Amino acid sequence: MSVLNEKTVEELSVLLESGACTSQEIVRDVLAEKNRIDPVIRAYVELDEEDALAQAVEADAARARGTAGPLTGIPVAIKDLLNVRGQSCTCGSKILQGYRSPYDATAVARLRSAGMVMAGRVNMDEFAMGSSTENSALQTTRNPWNTACVPGGSSGGSASAVAARMAVASIGSDTGGSVRQPASFCGCVGLKPTYGRISRYGLTAYASSLDQIGPITRTVKDAALLLGAMAGHDPMDSTSSPLDVPDYAASLTGEMKGLKLGVPKEYFVEGIEPEVDACVRKAIAQCESLGAEIVEVSLPNTRYATATYYILATAEASTNLARYDGVRYGLRVEGADPIALYMNTRAAGFGSEVKRRIILGTYVLSSGYYDAYYLRAQKVRTLIARDFSEAFARCDAIVCPVSPTAAYPLGSCADDPLKMYLGDIFTVTANLAGICGLSVPCGFTSGGLPVGLQILGAPFAEQKILDIGYAYEQSTAWHTEKPAIQG
Amino acid sequence: MNYHVTIGLETHIQLKTNSKIFCACANHFGDEPNTNVCPVCLGYPGVMPVLNEEAVHKTIRAGLMIGSRIGAFCKFDRKSYFYPDMPKNYQITQYDRPFCIGGQVEIEVDGRKKIIRVNRIHLEEDVAKNTHAATSSEVDFNRAGTPLMEVVSEPDMETPEEALAYLQALKQIMVYGGISECNLEEGNMRCDVNISLRPDGQEKLGVKAEIKNMNTFKGVFQALQAETRRQESILESGGSVRQETLRFDPDAGVTLPMRSKEYAHDYRYFPEPDLMPVVLDKDVIERWRSELPELPQQRRERFVSQYDLPEYDAAVLTADKHLADYYERAAAGTKNFKAVSNWVMTEVMRVLSEKGWTIEQFPIQADALAELVALADGKVINSNSAKEVFSILLEEPGASPKALVEKRGMAQVSDSSAIDAFVDQVITEQTKSVEDFRNGKQAALQFLVGQIMKLSRGKANPQMAAQALRDKIGSME
Numbered sequence: 001m002s003v004l005n006e007k008t009v010e011e012l013s014v015l016l017e018s019g020a021c022t023s024q025e026i027v028r029d030v031l032a033e034k035n036r037i038d039p040v041i042r043a044y045v046e047l048d049e050e051d052a053l054a055q056a057v058e059a060d061a062a063r064a065r066g067t068a069g070p071l072t073g074i075p076v077a078i079k080d081l082l083n084v085r086g087q088s089c090t091c092g093s094k095i096l097q098g099y100r101s102p103y104d105a106t107a108v109a110r111l112r113s114a115g116m117v118m119a120g121r122v123n124m125d126e127f128a129m130g131s132s133t134e135n136s137a138l139q140t141t142r143n144p145w146n147t148a149c150v151p152g153g154s155s156g157g158s159a160s161a162v163a164a165r166m167a168v169a170s171i172g173s174d175t176g177g178s179v180r181q182p183a184s185f186c187g188c189v190g191l192k193p194t195y196g197r198i199s200r201y202g203l204t205a206y207a208s209s210l211d212q213i214g215p216i217t218r219t220v221k222d223a224a225l226l227l228g229a230m231a232g233h234d235p236m237d238s239t240s241s242p243l244d245v246p247d248y249a250a251s252l253t254g255e256m257k258g259l260k261l262g263v264p265k266e267y268f269v270e271g272i273e274p275e276v277d278a279c280v281r282k283a284i285a286q287c288e289s290l291g292a293e294i295v296e297v298s299l300p301n302t303r304y305a306t307a308t309y310y311i312l313a314t315a316e317a318s319t320n321l322a323r324y325d326g327v328r329y330g331l332r333v334e335g336a337d338p339i340a341l342y343m344n345t346r347a348a349g350f351g352s353e354v355k356r357r358i359i360l361g362t363y364v365l366s367s368g369y370y371d372a373y374y375l376r377a378q379k380v381r382t383l384i385a386r387d388f389s390e391a392f393a394r395c396d397a398i399v400c401p402v403s404p405t406a407a408y409p410l411g412s413c414a415d416d417p418l419k420m421y422l423g424d425i426f427t428v429t430a431n432l433a434g435i436c437g438l439s440v441p442c443g444f445t446s447g448g449l450p451v452g453l454q455i456l457g458a459p460f461a462e463q464k465i466l467d468i469g470y471a472y473e474q475s476t477a478w479h480t481e482k483p484a485i486q487g
Numbered sequence: 488m489n490y491h492v493t494i495g496l497e498t499h500i501q502l503k504t505n506s507k508i509f510c511a512c513a514n515h516f517g518d519e520p521n522t523n524v525c526p527v528c529l530g531y532p533g534v535m536p537v538l539n540e541e542a543v544h545k546t547i548r549a550g551l552m553i554g555s556r557i558g559a560f561c562k563f564d565r566k567s568y569f570y571p572d573m574p575k576n577y578q579i580t581q582y583d584r585p586f587c588i589g590g591q592v593e594i595e596v597d598g599r600k601k602i603i604r605v606n607r608i609h610l611e612e613d614v615a616k617n618t619h620a621a622t623s624s625e626v627d628f629n630r631a632g633t634p635l636m637e638v639v640s641e642p643d644m645e646t647p648e649e650a651l652a653y654l655q656a657l658k659q660i661m662v663y664g665g666i667s668e669c670n671l672e673e674g675n676m677r678c679d680v681n682i683s684l685r686p687d688g689q690e691k692l693g694v695k696a697e698i699k700n701m702n703t704f705k706g707v708f709q710a711l712q713a714e715t716r717r718q719e720s721i722l723e724s725g726g727s728v729r730q731e732t733l734r735f736d737p738d739a740g741v742t743l744p745m746r747s748k749e750y751a752h753d754y755r756y757f758p759e760p761d762l763m764p765v766v767l768d769k770d771v772i773e774r775w776r777s778e779l780p781e782l783p784q785q786r787r788e789r790f791v792s793q794y795d796l797p798e799y800d801a802a803v804l805t806a807d808k809h810l811a812d813y814y815e816r817a818a819a820g821t822k823n824f825k826a827v828s829n830w831v832m833t834e835v836m837r838v839l840s841e842k843g844w845t846i847e848q849f850p851i852q853a854d855a856l857a858e859l860v861a862l863a864d865g866k867v868i869n870s871n872s873a874k875e876v877f878s879i880l881l882e883e884p885g886a887s888p889k890a891l892v893e894k895r896g897m898a899q900v901s902d903s904s905a906i907d908a909f910v911d912q913v914i915t916e917q918t919k920s921v922e923d924f925r926n927g928k929q930a931a932l933q934f935l936v937g938q939i940m941k942l943s944r945g946k947a948n949p950q951m952a953a954q955a956l957r958d959k960i961g962s963m964e
Contacts, residue, residue: 083533096532103526105533204532208760237535238763316760319565322576323530327626338571338624365567365755374757 023073072115105202177427184452550587820857
């Protein structure tokens with residue numbers, strides 16, 4: 001019976017430090033659990049067991065030498081769009097078939113230098129485009145709480161693996177909610193740091209001005225530990241922030257007394273599932289009972305957020321994905337001339353959602369349409385950011401739902417992309433404004449599906465939202481619930 | 488009908504920098520294909536550009552040298568099109584916020600000076616180099632990511648000659664500024680031209696055609712001539728010129744339409760989200776301005792004042808920065824600046840043109856030339872011997888002129904008793920010529936001097952010999 005895979009990063013750190021367990025034992029337990037239940041969940045797209053164990057051996061040796069840090073030897077699953085040297089990086093797409101990364105992403109390099117074990121790659125919507133992981137060209141990942149339901153997305157593999165205890169923690173990415181929403185759907189903690197807090201170098205770009213790497217974990221403290229290990233300026237990413245990185249985990253107070261929490265009226269509207277609404281309101285009440293002051297705030301431009309997001313994200317994506325042409329790496333479908341080769345490769349390599357977004361992005365940047373779409377969307381983006389800065393003048397953080405719904409059945413949005421887009425309404429705003437956001441488990445629906453509470457903070461206020469999340473988490477037991485899965 | 492020609496140029500100039508514009512790969516021509524590459528310049532998934540400060544500095548220096556205004560807020564944009572020389576299928580360039588705005592280049596054609604205005608200079612990344620075979624294409628990404636400036640002129644040129652003079656002047660400035668080597672063989676400078684014709688008396692510009700991607704000055708010149716003829720004949724026959732993109736076929740000497748696949752129509756520019764806007768500090772720009780190297784025009788004027796050279800010499804010597812550098816190094820070793828100039832302009836430049844060398848390839852070092860000029864100028868050797876030493880130095884570049892003169896006994900004979908002996912011998916042997924000279928035939932004196940040079944095996948001081956002859960023959964009664 002596996003045990004160590006059920007522990008948190010924080011717990012494993014203590015066990016390793018005391019010599020109560022080794023990295024190899026942890027990795028073996030993770031592998032055993034993965035082999036038991038992943039045939040059902042299908043979270044992993046690649047896990048080189050030999051390589052993971054070799055890293056664990058090295059981590060144990062480092063500990064024996066006395067050069068280990070608090071994270072040394074703890075395995076982490078990586079979303080399949082972060083480059084890990086020597087591993088595949090398919091981004092959930094056929095077009096990157098056969099590609100192997102020649103380099104480590106900066107976030108990966110930092111986790112490695114902290115001694116963590118890069119243990120496998122997890123599924124995602126193709127190029128992070130989607131909210132259910134159903135857009136993966138590789139496999140369908142299921143929600144551990146109800147295998148008929150989606151795990152959320154695009155970091156669905158990360159959230160389902162962590163929730164199912166076949167990963168201790170995972171690194172995902174969040175462009176419009178892709179860390180927070182699957183964390184919420186799977187009952188995990190998901191953190192989207194401020195834009196620029198973690199280097200994007202090595203993160204396969206979907207929408208460069210919105211993308212941000214973030215951890216998916218079982219506890220807030222684990223998220224704080226991983227954030228601390230990855231954050232900080234990187235000369236390889238000019239958009240990364242030079243601000244100092246505090247010791248987030250060590251600074252957690254568990255105190256909420258005296259903090260002002262803003263509740264945006266625009267985030268509690270019709271369309272939100274009553275059970276989700278009830279869980280979130282109960283969580284807010286819990287925060288109040290812990291000493292927080294609740295104030296109403298307004299984010300009036302929220303109603304334009306989804307449209308704005310889908311213009312800007314697709315515009316950037318249409319250029320970011322132009323490089324997949326079959327010339328240098330990945331899939332190649334031959335053609336009579338280079339242009340035919342491009343067309344054949346891209347027609348065969350991209351899935352329909354990716355094609356839809358490339359076409360949309362190409363359209364909004366076209367001459368004659370640029371001003372009406374891209375330029376106007378940029379202006380609305382500024383207004384949305386202003387909404388937040390005005391709100392944060394009145395409160396320490398904003399509390400609201402992550403998603404209007406809990407996890408929905410597989411296939412239920414398949415024919416209606418717009419329905420799925422609208423599910424992003426409460427998460428895309430944080431990406432547009434460049435602020436940070438945290439998803440923390442806050443209850444279950446009557447059907448047994450998890451619900452998440454979203455805590456949004458001002459730029460670089462990660463410490464504050466982690467503190468609030470930690471205080472709330474410590475006063476509840478939601479994060480200790482675990483799904484029962486028959487392997 | 489007479490037509491007025493309007494020409495504008497877009498000149499791409501590769502910057503001389505240590506590394507590429509967005510990664511640490513070497514910016515170096517001529518290496519094995521695909522050796523100066525990394526995930527960034529190959530456009531791998533997840534990579535990001537980091538701007539090379541040296542490239543920004545050199546672009547701004549170029550602008551300062553031609554009097555551009557430097558943008559207070561500059562940024563980069565993505566320009567999208569699909570082509571196999573594009574690692575990302577978008578090029579990072581500057582669309583509406585270039586580093587340098589305005590400026591001008593002075594040209595001179597047939598003694599007439601003219602100002603060509605520059606619209607802007609922006610910085611972008613060069614693309615890879617494609618080689619097409621019958622059934623396959625090869626791509627060398629060494630060139631991808633080379634910092635590339637685009638200098639956009641105003642349509643101020645009216646003849647192919649003016650366009651040529653503009654390119655030459657631009658090249659001269661870039662080489663002077665250490666901005667680019669402007670080596671055309673290595674593709675450092677490539678040019679697109681816009682050209683339109685309108686009947687004399689018409690104000691409105693005619694429909695223009697664009698001729699793309701020429702990499703020699705001669706090609707630009709010939710293409711403009713050919714395109715002028717083509718548009719003229721269309722207009723003459725009552726037709727109208729189509730706005731289109733052409734290429735020049737140098738073998739056939741004609742411009743031809745490009746296939747539509749060879750250029751895109753909608754580049755879908757938008758701001759590059761992976762790079763921060765560049766806000767240049769005023770103090771930094773002023774510091775860079777104070778560090779500007781001398782301009783060709785300034786150096787020309789200085790050559791006249793400092794070395795007391797004629798205008799003509801100064802112009803010839805400063806046309807090429809490296810030649811001017813060579814002259815200054817040589818001039819530092821002598822007092823006769825004009826003599827050095829004569830040597831550089833005749834002997835040195837003759838050899839350069841015969842061998843097809845650049846001055847950097849010239850084997851005789853400037854200090855050796857200075858020594859040689861000093862020997863000739865101090866009458867230690869005569870001019871024939873000096874030329875002989877020059878020839879020997881070409882073969883033995885390391886040799887010292889002084890040592891050569893000593894070793895080979897080439898020092899001029901200026902000892903009057905030795906010369907007198909030669910004079911006596913010649914007067915005795917050449918009675919006919921002596922007679923002719925006495926009868927006023929000046930040419931006879933030259934012949935007699937020649938005989939003395941022959942007897943002395945070229946070493947006699949010819950001026951002393953002539954004087955001694957005159958004295959001796961004058962006193963013969």
